[in-house]
Amino acid sequence: MGLSSTDSFDESSSRNAQGVQPDHKECLKILNLVLDEEAGPKEQEYFKKHIENCMPYYEIYNVDKAIKELIKQKCYDKEVPSDLVDQIKSKVFQGAEE
Amino acid sequence: MSETRRQSYSQKEKEKTFEKEFLPHIDSMYNFAYRLTFDEDDAKDLVQDTYLKAYRFIESFEKGTNAKAWLFRILKNSFINDFRKKSKQPSKVDYQEVETFYNSEDVDQSITTDLRIETVQDMIGDEISNALNSLDVDFRTVIILCDLEGFKYDEMAKILDIPIGTVRSRLHRARNLLKERLSDYAKKMGYKN
Numbered sequence: 001m002g003l004s005s006t007d008s009f010d011e012s013s014s015r016n017a018q019g020v021q022p023d024h025k026e027c028l029k030i031l032n033l034v035l036d037e038e039a040g041p042k043e044q045e046y047f048k049k050h051i052e053n054c055m056p057y058y059e060i061y062n063v064d065k066a067i068k069e070l071i072k073q074k075c076y077d078k079e080v081p082s083d084l085v086d087q088i089k090s091k092v093f094q095g096a097e098e
Numbered sequence: 099m100s101e102t103r104r105q106s107y108s109q110k111e112k113e114k115t116f117e118k119e120f121l122p123h124i125d126s127m128y129n130f131a132y133r134l135t136f137d138e139d140d141a142k143d144l145v146q147d148t149y150l151k152a153y154r155f156i157e158s159f160e161k162g163t164n165a166k167a168w169l170f171r172i173l174k175n176s177f178i179n180d181f182r183k184k185s186k187q188p189s190k191v192d193y194q195e196v197e198t199f200y201n202s203e204d205v206d207q208s209i210t211t212d213l214r215i216e217t218v219q220d221m222i223g224d225e226i227s228n229a230l231n232s233l234d235v236d237f238r239t240v241i242i243l244c245d246l247e248g249f250k251y252d253e254m255a256k257i258l259d260i261p262i263g264t265v266r267s268r269l270h271r272a273r274n275l276l277k278e279r280l281s282d283y284a285k286k287m288g289y290k291n
Contacts (some may be wrong), residue, residue: 066218071245078132092153
């Protein structure tokens with residue numbers, strides 16, 4: 001299933017990346033896959049080569065990565081009410097015994 | 099996940115699975131519930147309801163599979179079926195309308211914002227949390243599942259009952275919207291962009 005993400009990947013554009021005109025469209029498609037660790041080895045390689053020569057994409061990738069990390073650090077902020085586990089257990093197990 | 103074979107559990111096994119595999123995810127579940135409802139009591143009810151359903155339908159939980167994804171799926175369905183209707187939040191964009199919008203999918207070729215990494219790194223927390231909360235619930239959900247909870251695309255597809263392609267386009271769109279919000283915020287606060 002994971003491999004379906006590579007459907008749009010075109011090897012010829014990987015070769016283009018070595019030239020002067022990298023394929024931004026292809027790179028944009030792969031950016032999220034790399035960010036989310038869903039990219040296959042070929043896609044990773046292609047992306048790495050692309051951003052080495054492409055400042056805007058290098059920046060976008062780093063901004064996206066920073067946001068992703070920030071979300072992880074800052075948006076996990078709700079503490080579970082202390083009585084919730086006990087309430088759940090008593091309802092679940094009481095119900096089960098009936 | 100939907101066509102799982104029914105498992106047989108002894109009473110002891112049920113209790114053990116519930117305690118060892120389901121309850122440890124309560125922090126994530128509560129955090130997710132709160133970010134869906136924005137109300138502590140509703141979040142509590144939603145989590146409680148999810149756990150009661152999980153126990154009641156434990157036979158459809160396949161042993162050895164991802165309990166967290168299974169629980170998130172139940173929570174998301176409970177939210178849609180029970181809570182969205184009576185939610186105190188202003189009414190959301192019609193679901194169908196949102197899907198049509200995604201599927202028009204000219205997945206933005208343009209670079210949507212001019213956010214710089216220094217600006218992002220200067221943000222201390224509230225900005226990102228508020229920006230996330232300001233997104234429509236469907237966009238908010240994919241970001242929570244992916245970035246906060248670390249679910250893979252195929253797990254998200256199962257939790258949300260949508261194809262992987264839709265997960266990807268929704269996530270892409272959600273991230274662009276989030277960046278737009280952050281960029282607006284940065285401008286208001288006078289960050290250099």
